[in-house]
Amino acid sequence: MTLPRRQFLRLAAGAAALPAAMHIARADTYPSRPVHLIIGYTPGGSADMTARLFGQWLSRRLGQQFIVESHPGGGTNIATEMALHAPPDGYTLFLASPANTTNPALFAKLNFDFLRDVTPVAGLIRFPDVVVVNPGLPVHTIPEFIAYAKANPGKLNFASSGIGSTLHVAGELFKMMTGVDIVHVAYRGGAPALVDLMSGRVQVMFDNVPTALPYIKAGKLRPLAVTSTTRAAVLPDVPTVADYVPGYEASAWYGLVGPKGLPADVVEKLNREVQAVLAEPEVKTQLADLGASLLPGSPGDFGKLVADETQKWGKVIRFAGIKPE
Numbered sequence: 001m002t003l004p005r006r007q008f009l010r011l012a013a014g015a016a017a018l019p020a021a022m023h024i025a026r027a028d029t030y031p032s033r034p035v036h037l038i039i040g041y042t043p044g045g046s047a048d049m050t051a052r053l054f055g056q057w058l059s060r061r062l063g064q065q066f067i068v069e070s071h072p073g074g075g076t077n078i079a080t081e082m083a084l085h086a087p088p089d090g091y092t093l094f095l096a097s098p099a100n101t102t103n104p105a106l107f108a109k110l111n112f113d114f115l116r117d118v119t120p121v122a123g124l125i126r127f128p129d130v131v132v133v134n135p136g137l138p139v140h141t142i143p144e145f146i147a148y149a150k151a152n153p154g155k156l157n158f159a160s161s162g163i164g165s166t167l168h169v170a171g172e173l174f175k176m177m178t179g180v181d182i183v184h185v186a187y188r189g190g191a192p193a194l195v196d197l198m199s200g201r202v203q204v205m206f207d208n209v210p211t212a213l214p215y216i217k218a219g220k221l222r223p224l225a226v227t228s229t230t231r232a233a234v235l236p237d238v239p240t241v242a243d244y245v246p247g248y249e250a251s252a253w254y255g256l257v258g259p260k261g262l263p264a265d266v267v268e269k270l271n272r273e274v275q276a277v278l279a280e281p282e283v284k285t286q287l288a289d290l291g292a293s294l295l296p297g298s299p300g301d302f303g304k305l306v307a308d309e310t311q312k313w314g315k316v317i318r319f320a321g322i323k324p325e
Contacts, residue, residue: 099166
């Protein structure tokens with residue numbers, strides 16, 4: 001049974017009020033051994049990059065190694081289940097991502113309820129997607145793309161890193177809001193999708209800015225717009241989709257969560273250290289260079305983002321009739 005959104009928000013906001021008797025790890029001694037940070041993606045992508053960067057920064061501040069464990073498969077559900085069923089002692093954390101907000105609508109049966117079974121800890125970063133096309137496509141703006149797609153219904157293919165992925169639902173939201181008929185082509189990961197986009201086998205992709213940026217700079221892809229509500233600092237001359245499609249927004253984000261019942265003092269300590277990391281000038285610069293913006297705030301703030309995104313993408317998935325592979 002799905003936990004009501006309001007109840008989840010109350011749980012997230014009340015994380016700091018868990019009784020002391022429930023504490024398994026104490027903040028004054030935590031962490032006393034390495035912390036495992038589980039991700040649901042293969043090494044080399046933006047999730048792995050984010051986990052390793054923040055793992056290094058938190059290791060430096062807390063004096064214990066943060067070991068990144070990659071357990072891909074099942075649309076991140078394998079890793080999610082592993083993390084949420086771990087002991088709630090602060091030594092197993094999970095890198096939450098938008099997949100955790102699309103999967104409840106995508107999969108009819110899961111062995112967990114993400115909103116019910118997590119303890120929000122902290123948001124980390126957010127970065128937009130960028131609508132990129134093969135340079136051979138005769139469009140340079142979002143209005144030109146919409147006009148071309150409507151003049152050629154069903155003839156343009158948009159690539160994604162998999163069915164139900166953030167790149168897929170970003171494209172489906174665009175279809176829903178513009179009425180264009182473009183055909184989704186799912187790949188097993190963003191890298192092979194980019195290869196086919198550059199070769200012209202597919203024509204458009206809603207890709208994460210950090211992975212698309214090198215190819216944009218090399219002239220191998222043409223950016224039309226970013227999917228955030230404001231322009232990306234690393235692509236200052238590229239407008240937003242919302243400039244032409246009011247209300248459109250899609251972005252990738254990552255944050256830390258733990259299993260349900262994570263001790264409140266450990267949550268507080270981890271959140272405090274994340275906020276300190278995000279405030280460091282060199283961290284801000286490094287993340288800005290990657291096209292990321294910061295997601296500072298309380299555990300409750302991050303819990304609200306997760307709940308809001310779950311509601312938003314559930315509507316898109318149901319509208320598009322997306323089914324898992």
